[in-house]
Amino acid sequence: MNDAGQSDAEYQILERSSIPAYLADIPAVAAILGKGEELDIQEIGDGNLNFVFRVSSKADASKSVIVKQAVPYLRMAGEAWPLGRDRMRFEIRAFSAYNDLVPHLVPKIYHADEEMSTVVMQCLDDHIILRIGMIEGIRYPLVAQHIGEFMAETLFKTSAWSMGSIERRELMHQFTLNTELCKLTEDFIFTFPYFAHDSNYSNAATDQWAKENIHTDYQYKRDVLAFKELFVSKSEALLHGDLHSGSIMVNQDESYIIDPEFAFFGPISFEVGKVISNFLLSCTSHYHRSGGADYRQWLLEQVSLIWKTFDSRFVEQWEQAGESTMLSDGMFSKEDLAKFRDGFMVNILQDAAGFAACSMARRTVGIAGVADIRDIEDLEIRSALEIANLKLSKLLMSERKKLTTIDELLTLVHKFYSNPIL
Amino acid sequence: MNDAGQSDAEYQILERSSIPAYLADIPAVAAILGKGEELDIQEIGDGNLNFVFRVSSKADASKSVIVKQAVPYLRMAGEAWPLGRDRMRFEIRAFSAYNDLVPHLVPKIYHADEEMSTVVMQCLDDHIILRIGMIEGIRYPLVAQHIGEFMAETLFKTSAWSMGSIERRELMHQFTLNTELCKLTEDFIFTFPYFAHDSNYSNAATDQWAKENIHTDYQYKRDVLAFKELFVSKSEALLHGDLHSGSIMVNQDESYIIDPEFAFFGPISFEVGKVISNFLLSCTSHYHRSGGADYRQWLLEQVSLIWKTFDSRFVEQWEQAGESTMLSDGMFSKEDLAKFRDGFMVNILQDAAGFAACSMARRTVGIAGVADIRDIEDLEIRSALEIANLKLSKLLMSERKKLTTIDELLTLVHKFYSNPIL
Numbered sequence: 001m002n003d004a005g006q007s008d009a010e011y012q013i014l015e016r017s018s019i020p021a022y023l024a025d026i027p028a029v030a031a032i033l034g035k036g037e038e039l040d041i042q043e044i045g046d047g048n049l050n051f052v053f054r055v056s057s058k059a060d061a062s063k064s065v066i067v068k069q070a071v072p073y074l075r076m077a078g079e080a081w082p083l084g085r086d087r088m089r090f091e092i093r094a095f096s097a098y099n100d101l102v103p104h105l106v107p108k109i110y111h112a113d114e115e116m117s118t119v120v121m122q123c124l125d126d127h128i129i130l131r132i133g134m135i136e137g138i139r140y141p142l143v144a145q146h147i148g149e150f151m152a153e154t155l156f157k158t159s160a161w162s163m164g165s166i167e168r169r170e171l172m173h174q175f176t177l178n179t180e181l182c183k184l185t186e187d188f189i190f191t192f193p194y195f196a197h198d199s200n201y202s203n204a205a206t207d208q209w210a211k212e213n214i215h216t217d218y219q220y221k222r223d224v225l226a227f228k229e230l231f232v233s234k235s236e237a238l239l240h241g242d243l244h245s246g247s248i249m250v251n252q253d254e255s256y257i258i259d260p261e262f263a264f265f266g267p268i269s270f271e272v273g274k275v276i277s278n279f280l281l282s283c284t285s286h287y288h289r290s291g292g293a294d295y296r297q298w299l300l301e302q303v304s305l306i307w308k309t310f311d312s313r314f315v316e317q318w319e320q321a322g323e324s325t326m327l328s329d330g331m332f333s334k335e336d337l338a339k340f341r342d343g344f345m346v347n348i349l350q351d352a353a354g355f356a357a358c359s360m361a362r363r364t365v366g367i368a369g370v371a372d373i374r375d376i377e378d379l380e381i382r383s384a385l386e387i388a389n390l391k392l393s394k395l396l397m398s399e400r401k402k403l404t405t406i407d408e409l410l411t412l413v414h415k416f417y418s419n420p421i422l
Numbered sequence: 423m424n425d426a427g428q429s430d431a432e433y434q435i436l437e438r439s440s441i442p443a444y445l446a447d448i449p450a451v452a453a454i455l456g457k458g459e460e461l462d463i464q465e466i467g468d469g470n471l472n473f474v475f476r477v478s479s480k481a482d483a484s485k486s487v488i489v490k491q492a493v494p495y496l497r498m499a500g501e502a503w504p505l506g507r508d509r510m511r512f513e514i515r516a517f518s519a520y521n522d523l524v525p526h527l528v529p530k531i532y533h534a535d536e537e538m539s540t541v542v543m544q545c546l547d548d549h550i551i552l553r554i555g556m557i558e559g560i561r562y563p564l565v566a567q568h569i570g571e572f573m574a575e576t577l578f579k580t581s582a583w584s585m586g587s588i589e590r591r592e593l594m595h596q597f598t599l600n601t602e603l604c605k606l607t608e609d610f611i612f613t614f615p616y617f618a619h620d621s622n623y624s625n626a627a628t629d630q631w632a633k634e635n636i637h638t639d640y641q642y643k644r645d646v647l648a649f650k651e652l653f654v655s656k657s658e659a660l661l662h663g664d665l666h667s668g669s670i671m672v673n674q675d676e677s678y679i680i681d682p683e684f685a686f687f688g689p690i691s692f693e694v695g696k697v698i699s700n701f702l703l704s705c706t707s708h709y710h711r712s713g714g715a716d717y718r719q720w721l722l723e724q725v726s727l728i729w730k731t732f733d734s735r736f737v738e739q740w741e742q743a744g745e746s747t748m749l750s751d752g753m754f755s756k757e758d759l760a761k762f763r764d765g766f767m768v769n770i771l772q773d774a775a776g777f778a779a780c781s782m783a784r785r786t787v788g789i790a791g792v793a794d795i796r797d798i799e800d801l802e803i804r805s806a807l808e809i810a811n812l813k814l815s816k817l818l819m820s821e822r823k824k825l826t827t828i829d830e831l832l833t834l835v836h837k838f839y840s841n842p843i844l
Contacts, residue, residue, distance in 0.1 A: 160654045160655060165601065165604065165608055165654075166605055169598055169599065169600075169601040170599065170601065172598055173595065173599050176591055176594055176598050177591065177592065177595050178591075179587065179588040179591040179592065182591060183588055187750075191750050195752045195753045196752070197752065218754075218755075218758045218761075221753065221758075222762045225753075225754075225762055226762075228748060229748065232582045233656055233657050233658045234657075235655050235656075235657045325608060326647070326654065328609075330617045331613060331643065332644075332647075333640075339640075340644045340647055
């Protein structure tokens with residue numbers, strides 16, 4: 001048994017050859033695929049960490065499931081780079097919480113197997129990764145509301161403003177050992193991108209700009225350190241922990257949040273800021289990509305819509321909530337509490353701007369870039385967009401404390417984009 | 423098994439009659455008491471929660487140990503008030519951490535038995551509870567340095583500025599289930615004292631003052647709520663969690679910290695503020711008690727000494743520390759980091775003032791008063807002192823953000839005490 005109570009004896013790495021027998025033993029899955037049917041098995045995962053298979057009936061491809069397994073090493077690097085498969089335990093636990101809170105916004109989980117570090121879940125054939133859609137300039141009329149709703153529901157309901165003290169700490173306890181993935185965030189979002197570190201991406205003109213304007217900007221770097229401190233020590237609510245446009249599957253009607261393996265109790269504003277940054281990164285990319293000004297406008301409108309949905313649903317739940325860890329009847333009047341709440345929401349907005357700044361920098365000069373920008377082959381264009389993203393990161397960081405509404409944030413962003421980008 | 427993994431089968435409540443057999447089976451204890459010796463067993467606990475026995479050899483009373491056991495109910499209230507005995511598990515774990523970090527400032531633990539919710543530890547016959555000494559106006563020349571050192575060592579070394587990310591979250595995980603005692607703090611320090619709640623203490627003139635000046639002071643109450651939020655969601659370092667003058671045993675040379683059953687990962691400033699508040703409460707009490715102006719002066723000097731010792735040792739460790747969760751070589755220059763650290767320490771001071779304000783209010787109108795004040799029989803005098811403490815609480819809360827040094831805090835306190843108290 002390891003620290004998280006996992007037994008190695010029960011674990012085996014699934015292969016195309018062993019998947020049919022594994023799935024045949026799971027009644028809920030057999031019922032979907034059909035008993036004894038011949039199966040098509042494709043490895044479709046392109047993430048860094050895990051193996052993902054699409055499994056469907058040969059006779060009827062619409063009968064399908066996804067099998068996702070964590071292996072005890074980094075998938076992209078192989079066995080030479082060990083990484084605990086505990087992460088799947090936390091993904092399973094997060095999906096279990098989300099299934100209670102927002103069942104319509106996560107895929108159905110047919111089977112969760114902590115021993116095997118495996119989940120079998122709904123196959124989303126009619127959906128694509130939001131990032132890919134955004135690169136192609138596709139509009140999704142409901143995605144912003146879905147994201148805002150997902151965050152408001154999951155973050156409020158797992159916060160001390162909703163849960164009782166004891167049940168909340170018990171839930172937190174389920175995630176405190178998600179140590180390796182928290183450390184990845186600490187290193188790759190809050191540390192390495194801000195100085196010359198071996199792991200960083202390299203593009204000559206961008207490197208030069210970063211050297212002159214990031215590595216030596218001590219106020220900016222101290223601000224990043226303060227946000228790292230918030231990430232490390234503010235145990236506010238159960239976060240997805242990696243909510244970006246690659247963790248959302250969409251079509252015109254539906255959105256599904258996937259890959260919550262980074263789940264842990266952290267600051268609400270981190271989740272909000274990370275999502276927002278991905279729309280800004282995409283916006284910058286469309287100074288080159290095919291979307292053009294109209295699509296950029298759509299992207300910035302989504303930032304506003306995400307925040308406004310999140311904000312109003314978070315506040316609405318708060319207004320309707322009964323007693324909780326934080327609140328007992330009798331201490332505050334409704335009006336008085338509303339004043340506190342206003343300050344609370346402004347604080348989330350300001351901190352979200354700071355976390356968005358960190359996320360933009362990391363996605364620009366850190367190891368894990370976004371395809372929106374990194375896939376642009378022309379290095380000169382790519383670098384111009386990268387430098388724009390770094391400038392916007394610095395602007396958000398330095399101006400965040402002046403922001404009291406999302407409109408003020410967007411005014412700042414619009415003004416930034418009114419300068420030449422390319 | 424319960425949630426924390428305790429087996430009820432192994433547990434039995436110790437009685438005077440069963441203690442000799444229990445201790446005889448523990449070689450480390452038998453070696454101290456002498457094998458087969460007849461024992462003197464006295465119940466000496468006067469706390470609310472646990473049973474505490476002093477056990478000594480009849481032939482040689484200097485051969486002695488303390489046996490402390492948690493029972494699955496509130497000792498003062500009896501079996502009708504159940505309280506999980508898990509708390510002893512967390513006390514044992516905290517003592518284990520302290521034994522590594524500050525072995526000279528905690529009693530020796532001879533035996534820790536999670537199944538029996540029992541510790542057997544060093545008998546401190548030559549020491550008294552600091553609160554009792556302070557009520558009697560006794561000076562302890564080293565206690566402030568010891569307290570400052572205890573806090574600096576334990577809080578720095580369990581913080582993200584010292585520990586690696588993974589080991590830190592593993593340590594945190596050991597304490598996240600200390601749910602019941604965290605909830606006691608949330609309720610009795612941050613909630614009930616600020617409005618008319620059944621659990622509160624009552625003294626007519628004090629009640630009236632609180633009704634007019636606490637229950638209706640919305641800014642003050644919102645500040646209290648903000649500090650409750652900090653307590654609930656800032657997982658900064660391993661706190662003792664109940665560090666007041668009743669948790670410290672002293673003589674002229676030595677100080678020992680006891681009773682860390684409230685241990686959990688919380689904000690550093692809570693620990694500092696709670697200690698400081700107990701010296702201020704004692705200072706107020708000596709407007710009536712025998713210590714007089716000289717002793718009051720000594721008490722306020724201790725506040726300064728506690729902070730200065732804490733501050734300088736905390737910073738010194740930081741300067742000497744290598745890489746940690748928060749810091750990687752290469753991101754900051756020494757000078758630049760020092761700027762961040764200065765702001766960090768000022769922040770702890772300001773927040774400690776706010777937490778001290780909460781602690782003073784709770785110790786004045788909440789269920790758990792301090793003997794320094796509550797034991798004064800004259801209700802009029804007692805009430806005058808109580809109102810002074812509430813006024814000082816409000817002053818610390820409203821002025822905290824202006825404080826940048828401990829001297830400024832003490833100037834504020836001295837100015838407050840220059841007004842008539844009785």
